[in-house]
Amino acid sequence: MSIRGPLVDRFGRVHTDLRVSVTDRCNLRCVYCMPAEGVEFRPHSAILSFEEIERFVAIATRLGVRKVRITGGDPLVRRGILDLVRLLAAVPGITDLAMTTNGILLGDYAHGLRAAGVRRLNISLDTLDREKFQQISRRDELARVLRGIEAACRAGFDQIKLNTLAIRGQTEDEIVPLARFAREYGLEVRFIEFMPLDAARQWQNDRVLSAREILRVLQEDLGPLEPILPKNANAPATEYRFLDGGGRVGVIASVTEPFCDECNRLRLTAEGKVRNCLFSTEEWDVRNLLRNGATDERIAELLHDTVGAKKKSHGTESGAFAAPERVMYQIGG
Ligand code: SAM
Ligand code: SF4
Numbered sequence: 001m002s003i004r005g006p007l008v009d010r011f012g013r014v015h016t017d018l019r020v021s022v023t024d025r026c027n028l029r030c031v032y033c034m035p036a037e038g039v040e041f042r043p044h045s046a047i048l049s050f051e052e053i054e055r056f057v058a059i060a061t062r063l064g065v066r067k068v069r070i071t072g073g074d075p076l077v078r079r080g081i082l083d084l085v086r087l088l089a090a091v092p093g094i095t096d097l098a099m100t101t102n103g104i105l106l107g108d109y110a111h112g113l114r115a116a117g118v119r120r121l122n123i124s125l126d127t128l129d130r131e132k133f134q135q136i137s138r139r140d141e142l143a144r145v146l147r148g149i150e151a152a153c154r155a156g157f158d159q160i161k162l163n164t165l166a167i168r169g170q171t172e173d174e175i176v177p178l179a180r181f182a183r184e185y186g187l188e189v190r191f192i193e194f195m196p197l198d199a200a201r202q203w204q205n206d207r208v209l210s211a212r213e214i215l216r217v218l219q220e221d222l223g224p225l226e227p228i229l230p231k232n233a234n235a236p237a238t239e240y241r242f243l244d245g246g247g248r249v250g251v252i253a254s255v256t257e258p259f260c261d262e263c264n265r266l267r268l269t270a271e272g273k274v275r276n277c278l279f280s281t282e283e284w285d286v287r288n289l290l291r292n293g294a295t296d297e298r299i300a301e302l303l304h305d306t307v308g309a310k311k312k313s314h315g316t317e318s319g320a321f322a323a324p325e326r327v328m329y330q331i332g333g
Contacts, residue, residue: 003300005240006064007307009276015307016066019267020053021332022072025115029103029138030126032060033328034167047093048087048272050291052079053085056268059299061093069098070118071332073270075103077172082116089117091256096120100163100333102251104141106148108156119158120159121152125189127174136170152209153185161250162189166209174219189248190237197278197328209253215240218249225249234264260313266306267332275308279314281324 025041026034047052048056057068068088075081089097098111098120106123107111113121125145127133152160153280155271164171164178175191182189186307196203219225225240236259237250253259267275272287282304289299324331 003059003062003176003297004304007060007303009307009310010211011261011310011312013262013264013310014064014267014312015264016064017069017265018056018057018060018065018067019071019265019332020070020088021071021073021268021270022075022081023047023078024270024330025077026073026102026329027077028074028141030165030210031136031138031202032167032194032198032201042271045253046285046287048268048290049271050087050101052272052287053084053268054091055290056272056286056299057088057094058091059296060266060303061091062296063303065097066094068094069100069122071100071331073332074102075099075321076101076109080113085113085116085118097110098122100124102137103145103148103152103320107151108314110148110172114155114157119157120161121157122161122163123149123152124165124180125149125164126164126171128177129174132141149185149187152185160187162187164189164191165194166191166214167194167212168207168209171209171214172217173210174218174256179218179222179249181248182249183242186247186249188239188248190252190254193255195247195254195278195328196323197331197333199327199329201323203323205255208255209257211238211253214251231296233262258313264290266303269326269331275331276304276306277312277314278333279324280311282309 029036083205097117099118102120103123113262126136128143134140162182193211194208202332222242224243226243228239228241231238239248239250241248241249273283274286275283286299286302289302
């Protein structure tokens, strides 16, 4: 029996992009994401096995998914991660396999990841200052992250981007040094607006450092920017190039200018819940199906149900918003 076709929602959005979280564990404790202590991680038995993830991804690609990004927690703390990368790289239909990581373990893994089939890498970096890094991530690991970035630069990825979380009171002084650092390494840095997905529930609208403000600071210090056109419709970042030829930067205005109209993403959590939005309060349990003999058709149906229920927008920009129970490290950013 064939399974139903593309994952189109009620608003005509075609879903081709899947984020796969492979763990809720992490070797940092970023203040905007995880609690400092007392984190209750899921036991290994609750987390999808590599074979379960591979099967789900293979079904999703038969429904039109083309891009897969592996994330977490930190994906590199999942034991045997290279085996999973190899399995996913071999799934027919995937044209783009990417990973988001905090970079700590890239010194060990960068070459292996490239060889196993990861094409693009996003590395999170909020500051170049050791003390500030420690304040933000609650760990003294900046030096290892920087070594990880260097290893990644040597490993031959198609693309490496740096992700910087933009929080008022935290990020203002980091914008220019990070943009200069990225230029030096020939990378693109993207500033991401702080979203209400922190474990501490400290998010407030006035803590969002907006994309507009970031662009102003960049231009004041580093000269004029021009937008890179045409914009990739489904990419969350708006990208700019410096007119002096000195590289490019991106801003992700998830809160002040949400891009829900173009959203083509689905998410699979480490323990097998499918989500249609970062901010969704509803989830669809595929682990149960995977472990109880469900057919591919049944799993495809679950994917269609998930997409069919997707809302027009996440609502953070309006008052109509309830933060999901799950926070960032439990979803997979
Ligand atoms: N551990 C990896 C890392 O940090 O890159 C992958 C998972 S992490 C959840 C993915 C991305 O989510 C990171 O770039 C991080 O900065 C971002 N993030 C975490 N909490 C966030 C929040 N409250 N708002 C916006 N982005 C957030
Ligand atoms: Fe870990 Fe990434 Fe969350 Fe920081 S943002 S605590 S590195 S999962």
